[in-house]
Amino acid sequence: TPNCESYQNYKGIYKGKSHGVFNGKVYVDKIAQKTNAYQQNNNILLDEGASIDSKPQLEIFADDVKCSHGCTVGQLNEDALFYLRARGISKKEAQAMLLFAFANDAMENIDIEPLRVKISKLLAEKLEVDMEFEDIE
Incomplete structure (x- = not known):
């Protein structure tokens, strides 16, 4: 149908010898x-043995559209880690905080606030980050 919007924001965090695959397609x-x-x-590789195969795809058969795609693969920012460590934050906690910020960005567009808070809590638990969240009834 005309006048559609589609926003796909996939984030991956890989460690050890893990291997991820992103094969997104917009038609x-x-x-x-x-x-x-x-x-x-966007992907973060925490260890040299981790890898990601990323294949964002756009198949466009209309001529009046705005469509774009992109991909990044990298490591945690060493300057950001140094900044946090210089303020007395442990390496593990600093890494967890940066990973939480990276992944949490993908949840900004969740309009259902209790769902967004629940997912943020689960993410913080998985990354072992001590974050405070407001409880929503």
């Missing part, structure tokens, strides 16, 4: 004029 049919589609895949 814009010829009748879907004025479609706005955005696809982004």
Whole structure:
């Protein structure tokens, strides 16, 4: 259908010898004029043995659209780690805080606040980050 919007924001964090695969696909049919589609895949590799195969795809058959895609793969920012460590934060906690910030960005567009808070709590637990969240009834 015309005038559609699609935003795909996939984040991956890989450690050890883990291997991730992102194969996202946005298909814009010829009748879907004025479609706005955005696809982004960002990844952090924590160890040299970790890897990601990323293949963002756009198949566009309409001629009046705004569509884009992108991909990044990298490590944690050493300057940010140094900054946190210089303020007395342990290496493990500093890494967890940076990873939480990286992954939490993908949840900004969740409109259902209790769901967003629940997912943020689960993410913090998984990363072992001591974060405070407001309880929502």
